[in-house]
Amino acid sequence: MTVDTTSILRIRKPQRRLGGRVLRSPAAMLSLVWLVGLVLASLTSPLWLRYGPLEQDLSAVLQGPSWAHLLGTDELGRDLLSRIVTAAAPTLLIAVITPIVAVLVTVPITLWAARYARAEGFVNRLSEIVLSLPGTVIILAFIAAVGTNMPLVMIAFGLLLFGALYRVFFGQAKSLHQQLYVEAAAVDGVKPMTASMCHVLPNMSTTVIVQFVLLFGAAIGLQAGLAFIGLGPQPPEPTWGGMVQTASKFIFQQPWMMIPTGGVLALTIIAANSLADVLAGGSAMPPSLVSLKRRKTPADAAATAPESGTPSASTGRAQAAASAGDVPADADGALVVQDLVIGVDDGPELVSGVSLRVGRGRVLGLVGESGCGKSVTSYAMLGLLAPGLSVRSGRILWNGTDLVRADEKTLQRVRGHEIAFISQEPTRALDPMFTVGWQLAASVKRLRGVGGREARRIALQLLTDVGIVDPPRVLTSYPHQISGGMAQRVAIALALSGRPKLLIADEPTTALDVTVQAEILGLLRGLIAERDMSIILVTHDLGVVADLCDDVSVMYAGQIVESGAVRDVLVRPEHPYTMALLAADPHAILDFEGTTRLASIPGQVPLPGSWTSGCRFAQRCRFASDECTAAIPLQPRVQGDGGVRCIRRDDVRGRQEEWRRPVAVGGER
Numbered sequence: 002m003t004v005d006t007t008s009i010l011r012i013r014k015p016q017r018r019l020g021g022r023v024l025r026s027p028a029a030m031l032s033l034v035w036l037v038g039l040v041l042a043s044l045t046s047p048l049w050l051r052y053g054p055l056e057q058d059l060s061a062v063l064q065g066p067s068w069a070h071l072l073g074t075d076e077l078g079r080d081l082l083s084r085i086v087t088a089a090a091p092t093l094l095i096a097v098i099t100p101i102v103a104v105l106v107t108v109p110i111t112l113w114a115a116r117y118a119r120a121e122g123f124v125n126r127l128s129e130i131v132l133s134l135p136g137t138v139i140i141l142a143f144i145a146a147v148g149t150n151m152p153l154v155m156i157a158f159g160l161l162l163f164g165a166l167y168r169v170f171f172g173q174a175k176s177l178h179q180q181l182y183v184e185a186a187a188v189d190g191v192k193p194m195t196a197s198m199c200h201v202l203p204n205m206s207t208t209v210i211v212q213f214v215l216l217f218g219a220a221i222g223l224q225a226g227l228a229f230i231g232l233g234p235q236p237p238e239p240t241w242g243g244m245v246q247t248a249s250k251f252i253f254q255q256p257w258m259m260i261p262t263g264g265v266l267a268l269t270i271i272a273a274n275s276l277a278d279v280l281a282g283g284s285a286m287p288p289s290l291v292s293l294k295r296r297k298t299p300a301d302a303a304a305t306a307p308e309s310g311t312p313s314a315s316t317g318r319a320q321a322a323a324s325a326g327d328v329p330a331d332a333d334g335a336l337v338v339q340d341l342v343i344g345v346d347d348g349p350e351l352v353s354g355v356s357l358r359v360g361r362g363r364v365l366g367l368v369g370e371s372g373c374g375k376s377v378t379s380y381a382m383l384g385l386l387a388p389g390l391s392v393r394s395g396r397i398l399w400n401g402t403d404l405v406r407a408d409e410k411t412l413q414r415v416r417g418h419e420i421a422f423i424s425q426e427p428t429r430a431l432d433p434m435f436t437v438g439w440q441l442a443a444s445v446k447r448l449r450g451v452g453g454r455e456a457r458r459i460a461l462q463l464l465t466d467v468g469i470v471d472p473p474r475v476l477t478s479y480p481h482q483i484s485g486g487m488a489q490r491v492a493i494a495l496a497l498s499g500r501p502k503l504l505i506a507d508e509p510t511t512a513l514d515v516t517v518q519a520e521i522l523g524l525l526r527g528l529i530a531e532r533d534m535s536i537i538l539v540t541h542d543l544g545v546v547a548d549l550c551d552d553v554s555v556m557y558a559g560q561i562v563e564s565g566a567v568r569d570v571l572v573r574p575e576h577p578y579t580m581a582l583l584a585a586d587p588h589a590i591l592d593f594e595g596t597t598r599l600a601s602i603p604g605q606v607p608l609p610g611s612w613t614s615g616c617r618f619a620q621r622c623r624f625a626s627d628e629c630t631a632a633i634p635l636q637p638r639v640q641g642d643g644g645v646r647c648i649r650r651d652d653v654r655g656r657q658e659e660w661r662r663p664v665a666v667g668g669e670r
């Protein structure tokens with residue numbers, strides 16, 4: 002297919018709907034016309050005003066509106082229209098300094114604090130200090146020190162607003178940092194502050210603009226207030242606050258004077274606020290937020306000795322080599338996890354002594370119920386554990402490099418380039434502010450170091466490769482404009498943009514309906530065949546494992562309980578948990594003759610912290626006996642390579658069909 006990529010793949014900046022919102026709102030249009038009109042009228046006033054702002058006519062003092070003086074005159078016979086209009090431009094242009102300073106100072110600090118936990122504590126304290134300062138007193142003291150220099154006062158006011166503005170921005174920035182598409186950028190190796198600038202800031206733009214306009218109104222009010230008490234520009238220079246003060250002096254002789262001066266001030270502040278209102282109009286908040294599950298936490302470099310209550314794992318020959326601490330000779334393209342222990346800082350262990358090996362070009366299925374530790378293990382492989390979680394011991398060897406102890410620079414070189422990740426929620430891994438083409442081309446440019454034109458060509462090709470039939474349309478679409486299945490294809494294309502050697506797919510079909518699941522599995526199958534790529538497929542679906550994987554590791558409560566080649570583990574399971582999963586799997590139902598009953602496993606996965614030193618599955622196992630309270634190392638499987646962690650494996654082997662019958666919890670004690 003030949004397509005003119007330059008026209009369709011023009012990298013687009015985030016879509017701005019603010020312009021449209023303003024254009025559609027009469028109130029916003031009126032406000033904008035008022036503000037812009039005032040400035041233009043003021044700047045051009047010498048060309049069209051009949052009187053100068055300082056021109057006095059003592060024969061026409063304190064007059065009401067007339068043809069000669071449309072808005073009347075003040076106590077010195079000066080034309081009120083001239084003075085109001087002349088004062089407008091300096092007032093508005095100086096007022097804009099405050100939001101500029103406030104936003105320029107607060108936004109970068111907020112992004113920094115939202116990104117780094119240590120910075121967060123410091124900036125929070127700083128904002129509390131700034132918030133507790135008596136703003137009015139400080140502004141007055143500042144004027145006493147520097148004089149009535151309004152631009153300087155506006156700068157000081159902007160700095161004082163940091164505390165309040167930080168509170169407004171921080172919550173949103175923090176939430177945005179937890180969005181999967183920001184995490185996905187980290188997975189792709191984007192530097193933290195670059196991810197903040199590219200994915201967090203654009204999504205905060207509405208809030209920033211709204212606050213900007215609100216602060217602009219506040220700065221106009223402050224200027225007027227200061228001028229009212231005589232701390233603004235000094236007479237005879239016209240200022241709105243000064244004119245309101247004069248009008249208040251003559252309120253009984255000429256009440257009219259207050260109306261044009263007070264009116265223009267009030268209307269201007271109302272215009273700024275109503276503009277902010279329309280800009281905020283229902284979308285000042287980001288798209289619905291998801292709970293944070295994954296974030297980079299530096300691995301504990303000074304890893305302690307294994308704290309697991311259970312002995313280290315050794316799954317089969319390859320894993321036995323890994324457990325012995327050897328980096329296999331064919332380490333190129335192989336990922337080897339050795340005795341990995343992950344825990345909550347000052348809390349329980351989440352993953353205990355996990356060992357895995359994914360050889361080059363192999364597909365490993367990591368299966369288990371929810372909460373068994375599959376995702377935590379996967380994220381550790383990318384150095385992207387959530388804050389508060391860390392690797393306590395063990396190694397993750399990738400091409401001879403231990404990713405647990407690797408510095409951030411090494412991890413960034415690996416993420417996206419060598420190991421890529423696709424999540425179960427593709428639309429959330431895509432930034433809603435950017436077109437698919439922009440995101441894909443940006444990723445290709447960064448990961449392959451090519452120019453814009455070439456990146457656009459590759460992006461188009463990648464979409465074709467993942468089976469998108471209308472790539473030009475998809476490239477110009479925003480994530481919300483494409484279906485879930487299409488979004489997952491785009492997510493896979495994004496993952497492929499760095500030509501990774503290993504793809505970690507965390508339940509890539511869970512969020513999709515059955516027919517789309519089959520398409521995505523077909524796509525993955527094709528990619529495995531075409532590219533010399535290894536895959537770790539995190540799933541709870543044994544049908545998917547049977548379909549795609551060469552090897553499988555079954556996880557339960559933070560441990561590998563059985564591992565081996567798929568044909569061995571799924572056909573001749575040796576661990577009761579694997580048997581139970583198979584019996585509960587609708588795909589495997591035909592393997593059990595004479596019944597259509599699906600098994601259920603009673604009880605729940607025990608929570609981290611409540612694990613015993615014996616078999617963690619014993620409470621739910623129909624075969625459990627008193628022996629099961631003893632610690633159980635991973636033993637070699639009887640049939641095929643791999644390991645099994647069951648003390649009764651010889652007794653239970655071949656009894657998988659018993660899981661079809663109602664289970665007496667507590668087993669055979």
Ligand SMILES: Nc1ncnc2c1ncn2[C@@H]1O[C@H](COP(=O)(O)OP(=O)(O)OP(=O)(O)O)[C@@H](O)[C@H]1O
Nearest residue numbers: 345351370371372373374375376377378387390609
């Ligand atoms: N940030 C965290 N803080 C504390 N505990 C956590 C954190 N993240 C995960 N856990 C706990 O770690 C355990 C393993 O979670 P994990 O998400 O890895 O399970 P999983 O097998 O991937 O489940 P699922 O299939 O639902 O994703 C769970 O008990 C979970 O509650």
